[in-house]
Amino acid sequence: MKLIAGVDIGNSTTEVCIGRLKDNKKIEFLCSALTHTTGTKGTTANIKGIVTALEEALGKVNLKLSQLDVIRLNEAAPVIGDTAMETITETIITESSMIGHNPKTPGGVGIGIGEIISIANLDKFEKDKNYIVVIPEAVGYEEAVPIINKFLDYGADIRGAIVQADEGVLISNRIKKMMPIVDEVMYIDKIPFGMKGVIEVAPMGQSIKTLSNPYGIASMLNLTPGETKYVVPIARSLIGTRSGVVIKTPEGKVKERVIPAGKLSISCKNSTETISIDSGADKIMQLINDRGYVEDVEGESGTNIGGMINNVKYSMASLTGQDFSNIRIKDLLAVDTMIPLKVQGGIAGETFMEKAVAIAAMVKTDKFPMAKIAEELQKKTGVFVEIAGVEAVMASLGAMTTPGSELPLAILDLGGGSTDAAIIDKKGTIKSVHLAGAGELVTMLINSELGLNNRIVAEEIKKYPLAKVENLYQIRIENGDIKFFDTPLNTNLYGRVVVLNDREMIPILKDIPMEKIVNVRRNAKEKVFVGNAIRALKVIAAMNDIRNIPNAALVGGSALDFEIPDMILSSFIKYRIVCGRGNIRRTEGPRNAVATGLVMSYGQGLG
């Protein structure tokens, strides 16, 4: 009778399975455990985590490390993934020709047209001209209001105001004439004096109608048809806002341009094709999918994508001790996305949604130097350590213990750096594939599409559901349920959308509606995981037809995600595949597949 441990070192977790091989050659599974992987996967730093997990598992059945007869380590899949983003459009406001930041509390209502004048120069007003007065923060409303009222009394025709501080309502409530007032204009010193401007504020709950219409702007500023064409981007960027300002400057316009974002060179068996990233994700993926089998990918040097591809190759080279020139990118996933970027030339910190392409690349090599880990682990524990089993084979074996599954069985391992799939048929033949694009790409998409600039919060949003804090004692979860609290919540959570992770509520500090965050999260998971699940199964399916796969099990950490398995199952319905989270040995859920496979294959020469 032998006591066997199977150890699976993953990118994030190290999982362990302990079993007993009885004299009748049957395996009795005893227990399992998991812990965070210590150090980078494939290095001796992993040993600390391995020992921790082993001791934890053995402790559950009152056994000791020294009682093990053999420790079986998986041949870690030699795959590293990385991500990059390239923006492919940019918007520039030239000559401060518009203000479109949509402050929360503008003042007054209506439309006003006039020459832009500083409040300090109101004394120079001319009787037959209209004016829009500009008020910097240094002149607070208590000072500004008497000045405006005084000059209104003197006959100055003031039609609107642009204010730096958040005082639009305060000013509007006190001046003698009703006029539209736009406030919270950060860089007020950029506004050109002496030019003609139009300001519009819509009633509460509505959006502006004149400045969001090119003909409206043309009417107000007497534009020629040629000039009207130039204000189309201005009008478009003011759609849906409650307030806006358009200023007629000689060269003033909103310029939108495509940024040359670098090229990708994709090499296959006989040829290399180059494609520009600004062609968009669809064209890039079409090229990759048409090629079938990618030999290598290079990125144009000096671009983000070029940098990322070089970095991921260097990482692999240093991990495996191989030469940089021998490292190859085996797969790439491109996804179209929109990201909110501060627009250049903006006077009030405006952000516009720019087009971008997000890219995940995957590097694969022959092997990780697992022998070193095995040697040191053996020294440390005194137990015989052997490297057994290609990860895909072990995972498939483990997955087969899921009740209700039968061969041929496909497994989908949705990880952090890559999406892996394998299929095992009745003869025991295994076909496997590793694809770029997985958890890390999803986090990056969430981070950039919401403009968070905070990967930690983005990661939390990916993993956990959201709720809106409605008052100090209750939150409304995204599915509609309400949760009550005995003690009042912290005021910094009030009115905010929060992420409900296991231990706490994390406030999202940006003012984004909960529905929007949910959409971005689900969209990212759909584009990456569902898209890749289909891509992966197509590669390993007999004759590349997914309908030839009757069973698929989702394994790995991401299979525990609260919505991904449902999304994948829904999209597979049309292929009639039985697909769901694996349930390893009926007890582990989607975890522990590889570790279980390592124990199962002992003594059977399946390693």
Add this chain to the structure above:
Amino acid sequence: MKSNKPVIFVYVINPSMEILNQVTAGMEEEGVLFEIVECRNEESPEAYALQAATASIIEAGIGMNGQNLRFNQSILKNSSPILSIDNADKGSARIFGSNAARFIKGCSLKL
């Protein structure tokens, strides 16, 4: 006395006009109504905040003793005030007023 209008009552003792004006400016800019009540007894701003909230039909009130400000809801009479500043200056008083109004509106607070 309950006013018929949905106002935040501001009960004040030892008023600092400058600070009071900033608090009311903050509320006004957010579009929330308020009513100032000058008080005679020397009580804590917490106590006044609760009295103010009880008088208000939207059940929210501010208590001011000099430059010490408190904002509370009458439902929460057993816990500490929702907002609290001691020795407020012009800037923090303006934000205090804004936040009291934003609380009533259900918006997140300025930090």
